[in-house]
Amino acid sequence: MPQTPVSIIVDWGTTSLRASLVSDAGETLAHLETQGGIQFIKDGRFEEALMAAIEPWFAEHGLLPVFAIGMITSRNGWLEVPYVDTPANATDLAAGSRQLNLANGAPVTFLAGLRNPKGDPFPDVMRGEETQIVGHGLEKDQTLVLPGTHSKWARVQAGRIVRFQTYVTGEIFALLTQHSFIARAAVPQANAAIDWQAFDRGAALAAGNSRAADSFFAIIFSARTGLLDGKLKPSETLDYVSGLVIGSEFRQARSCGWFQPGDTIGIIGNDGLNDRYKRVAPMFELRVEEGHNDEAKQGVLLIAAEKAPAGV
Amino acid sequence: MPQTPVSIIVDWGTTSLRASLVSDAGETLAHLETQGGIQFIKDGRFEEALMAAIEPWFAEHGLLPVFAIGMITSRNGWLEVPYVDTPANATDLAAGSRQLNLANGAPVTFLAGLRNPKGDPFPDVMRGEETQIVGHGLEKDQTLVLPGTHSKWARVQAGRIVRFQTYVTGEIFALLTQHSFIARAAVPQANAAIDWQAFDRGAALAAGNSRAADSFFAIIFSARTGLLDGKLKPSETLDYVSGLVIGSEFRQARSCGWFQPGDTIGIIGNDGLNDRYKRVAPMFELRVEEGHNDEAKQGVLLIAAEKAPAGV
Numbered sequence: 054m055p056q057t058p059v060s061i062i063v064d065w066g067t068t069s070l071r072a073s074l075v076s077d078a079g080e081t082l083a084h085l086e087t088q089g090g091i092q093f094i095k096d097g098r099f100e101e102a103l104m105a106a107i108e109p110w111f112a113e114h115g116l117l118p119v120f121a122i123g124m125i126t127s128r129n130g131w132l133e134v135p136y137v138d139t140p141a142n143a144t145d146l147a148a149g150s151r152q153l154n155l156a157n158g159a160p161v162t163f164l165a166g167l168r169n170p171k172g173d174p175f176p177d178v179m180r181g182e183e184t185q186i187v188g189h190g191l192e193k194d195q196t197l198v199l200p201g202t203h204s205k206w207a208r209v210q211a212g213r214i215v216r217f218q219t220y221v222t223g224e225i226f227a228l229l230t231q232h233s234f235i236a237r238a239a240v241p242q243a244n245a246a247i248d249w250q251a252f253d254r255g256a257a258l259a260a261g262n263s264r265a266a267d268s269f270f271a272i273i274f275s276a277r278t279g280l281l282d283g284k285l286k287p288s289e290t291l292d293y294v295s296g297l298v299i300g301s302e303f304r305q306a307r308s309c310g311w312f313q314p315g316d317t318i319g320i321i322g323n324d325g326l327n328d329r330y331k332r333v334a335p336m337f338e339l340r341v342e343e344g345h346n347d348e349a350k351q352g353v354l355l356i357a358a359e360k361a362p363a364g365v
Numbered sequence: 366m367p368q369t370p371v372s373i374i375v376d377w378g379t380t381s382l383r384a385s386l387v388s389d390a391g392e393t394l395a396h397l398e399t400q401g402g403i404q405f406i407k408d409g410r411f412e413e414a415l416m417a418a419i420e421p422w423f424a425e426h427g428l429l430p431v432f433a434i435g436m437i438t439s440r441n442g443w444l445e446v447p448y449v450d451t452p453a454n455a456t457d458l459a460a461g462s463r464q465l466n467l468a469n470g471a472p473v474t475f476l477a478g479l480r481n482p483k484g485d486p487f488p489d490v491m492r493g494e495e496t497q498i499v500g501h502g503l504e505k506d507q508t509l510v511l512p513g514t515h516s517k518w519a520r521v522q523a524g525r526i527v528r529f530q531t532y533v534t535g536e537i538f539a540l541l542t543q544h545s546f547i548a549r550a551a552v553p554q555a556n557a558a559i560d561w562q563a564f565d566r567g568a569a570l571a572a573g574n575s576r577a578a579d580s581f582f583a584i585i586f587s588a589r590t591g592l593l594d595g596k597l598k599p600s601e602t603l604d605y606v607s608g609l610v611i612g613s614e615f616r617q618a619r620s621c622g623w624f625q626p627g628d629t630i631g632i633i634g635n636d637g638l639n640d641r642y643k644r645v646a647p648m649f650e651l652r653v654e655e656g657h658n659d660e661a662k663q664g665v666l667l668i669a670a671e672k673a674p675a676g677v
Contacts, residue, residue, distance in 0.1 A: 095396070099448050161642070173575050173576060174570055174577070174584075175587050175593075176592035176593075177586070178593060203546075218577070218583050219586045220580070220582040220586075221582050221583075221585060221586050222582050224545055224546065225582060228541070228544055231544075232540055232544050233540055234515075234533070234536065258486055263486060264485060264620075264621050265621060267617065267620045268532070268617035268618070268620060269535050269581055269617065270532040270534050270537060270581075270613065270614055270617055271483075271533075271617060271618075272486075274489070274515070274533050275486050278484060278487035278488060278490060278531075279486075279487045281490060282487045282488050284487055285487075301582065302582055305580035305582055305583060306583075307578060308576075308579045308580060309576050309579075309583065311582050312574065332474050336448060
């Protein structure tokens with residue numbers, strides 16, 4: 054029996070727009086992606102761009118409600134939605150969302166990001182990851198890591214996201230491997246496969262008892278001295294640095310109290326880094342529960358199922 | 366009474382060539398600088414480039430000995446000089462230097478860099494800073510820091526440089542402020558003055574008891590959350606980040622055992638960062654002895670005064 058489309062989810066970021074047509078059973082019936090990220094939208098013509106992408110779905114299925122996440126809800130987007138403060142659950146996030154109606158009458162709900170007012174030294178923020186955490190589930194008390202350009206470590210407790218902290222790990226990796234002394238010496242592998250042996254060496258160094266392991270500015274220079282000393286090949290450098298950087302994130306997260314040896318953590322999100330994080334976790338004596346790779350959509354549906362948001 | 370020129374010191378790096386005509390009393394009688402860095406020298410025509418710069422001095426003062434330091438002594442330079450291992454003093458460094466004669470007969474001595482074979486995890490290296498340390502003096506046991514793109518912490522003991530460690534602090538600062546989320550938000554100050562208040566806030570955070578201070582990947586995100594929270598102005602960001610990065614270097618150096626509260630350290634070299642390092646040191650309960658800003662030349666002269674080097 055064909056499923057009935059009931060909503061449209063739009064993940065609209067800086068560089069692209071992705072839209073999904075979703076059924077009452079939560080299945081994705083259709084999906085599209087354009088390069089129309091918000092940085093390319095002139096003169097605030099967001100509605101025009103959205104309609105160009107999803108009007109055929111309206112034409113076929115009627116005025117379905119639209120749910121928008123991503124930077125489209127930020128100051129640089131269509132409608133800035135204030136952050137909701139932790140502790141927060143799906144109900145709190147739904148209450149913080151904002152709504153407007155398209156010219157055709159279809160409602161667009163802009164979901165809120167999340168703010169940790171107890172961030173150190175300043176309140177920390179996320180915009181999108183909170184939806185993934187809700188989609189992963191808030192029933193069980195647990196610590197989650199969401200790998201990415203700006204990774205998030207988050208704590209779920211008593212049914213709410215209670216706190217989180219940002220680590221700019223992915224950005225540090227990109228800076229080092231695109232613009233630094235490492236970029237000048239590294240040679241990407243001929244095939245695109247991950248060199249797990251090189252990755253493990255970097256991660257094990259960060260996880261180990263070396264006195265330099267707490268000194269990232271020093272230990273990262275090993276990407277150069279390893280080459281000079283013949284201990285590291287140019288083709289191994291990128292994955293060695295990847296392991297060293299992600300391992301350093303775990304080490305720093307441990308020193309901030311995010312976990313202790315023997316704990317179980319969840320690794321969720323789907324930005325392509327999860328396999329690397331899964332590999333590092335055991336080096337810090339962590340057990341891992343994996344996400345189901347569908348958290349963002351499930352999170353939107355759970356937040357959408359809460360009470361109707363306030364208009365603007 | 367006019368002083369007699371006795372040698373020519375050439376500091377020949379990747380981007381520039383700097384030459385000094387030096388007297389028997391160690392005074393600089395003349396100085397020149399060209400943009401003829403080694404990266405611009407085609408087909409190994411180093412001698413031609415050198416003569417174009419300093420031939421007038423030969424013509425006027427005769428065939429003075431030349432001493433070369435910098436990347437000209439590296440694999441990409443004119444004559445690769447193998448590193449001398451720590452522990453080392455001026456005599457050891459002189460013994461490791463290499464010499465060739467110009468077509469006119471003047472000898473050119475290429476000074477050696479220094480290698481710490483006990484570097485963690487790989488042997489560490491410097492090429493140039495060892496000359497500055499010798500010029501500063503090896504008589505007193507002390508810990509020295511040489512600020513820079515790749516800062517060096519070094520220990521002088523019993524008349525020798527016994528160990529050192531590289532911190533890529535200046536490079537991390539440049540990457541963050543030129544290419545990252547910080548670069549997009551920061552606004553340089555209208556006047557070029559350092560905003561010491563903003564600098565101190567960043568440094569104090571790194572020096573303080575915040576749990577995040579050991580987590581550089583997390584605490585650096587404060588350059589963004591501070592803006593979002595109205596605690597930091599775009600014009601304050603660069604000096605705030607400078608303080609946070611240099612403060613983090615001190616924190617990491619402390620965890621590697623380079624100093625304890627109450628110690629005295631020397632801050633030497635002359636790359637324009639010394640004032641910032643001097644300001645951070647007291648936040649870590651360190652007393653500072655400053656260099657005399659002339660260490661490189663003095664170091665060359667001290668090494669030159671040792672026994673004649675081996676030919677090639």
